[in-house]
Amino acid sequence: MELMDIKQFNVVLYEPEIPQNTGNIARLCACTGANLYLVGKLGFSLSDKYTKRAGLDYWDSVNIQRVDNLDSLIKQFPNSNFYYLTTKSKISYFDTTFKEGDFLVFGPESRGIPEEILFAEGAKSITIPMKKGQRSLNLSNSVSIVLYEAIRQVG
Numbered sequence: 001m002e003l004m005d006i007k008q009f010n011v012v013l014y015e016p017e018i019p020q021n022t023g024n025i026a027r028l029c030a031c032t033g034a035n036l037y038l039v040g041k042l043g044f045s046l047s048d049k050y051t052k053r054a055g056l057d058y059w060d061s062v063n064i065q066r067v068d069n070l071d072s073l074i075k076q077f078p079n080s081n082f083y084y085l086t087t088k089s090k091i092s093y094f095d096t097t098f099k100e101g102d103f104l105v106f107g108p109e110s111r112g113i114p115e116e117i118l119f120a121e122g123a124k125s126i127t128i129p130m131k132k133g134q135r136s137l138n139l140s141n142s143v144s145i146v147l148y149e150a151i152r153q154v155g
Contacts (some may be wrong), residue, residue, distance in 0.1 A: 004133075007100035010035045011143055014070060016109040017043030031059035034147060039067045043108070069145035070105070070117065077103065081124060084113050085146060087136050089125040090131040096126050098150035109139050 011034050016022045022038070030034040038046075067073045074082060082103045083096065107113035118125045128137060128145055137145075 010103040012037040012105040015040040018110045019044040021139040025143050026062050027058040030058035037061045037065045084125045089127040091126050093126045098153050
């Protein structure tokens with residue numbers, strides 16, 4: 001599958017904390033054509049050397065948008081699906097049918113997406129299955145797993 005064949009998705013990082021993860025995710029978005037939304041307070045500067053190093057020379061190839069809060073992003077795209085990735089859901093991403101234009105929302109590395117967002121009426125919270133007793137996967141790995149499944153489904 002060539003890049004021109006890949007359907008477009010949107011990756012949302014809600015208050016990301018680790019610059020290397022954001023850099024890796026920016027590189028992933030550049031390679032897949034996904035838009036990258038950075039929402040809320042960042043735990044680093046986008047000019048941080050670790051962020052730039054992780055993204056290598058891909059920064060010019062990714063569409064990055066800064067958004068003040070999640071509500072304003074949702075209001076901007078009222079007819080879109082927003083999937084919230086969390087370890088607190090029982091619904092696997094395997095059981096989710098993605099479609100082009102969906103938003104895949106990932107929370108901060110140390111605490112995840114707040115429960116009032118995850119469990120709000122109509123919220124679509126999904127998880128990546130893991131072995132019992134393990135806390136969570138690395139953020140950039142999680143984004144890769146779910147984004148490529150979404151691409152596989154619509155491709």
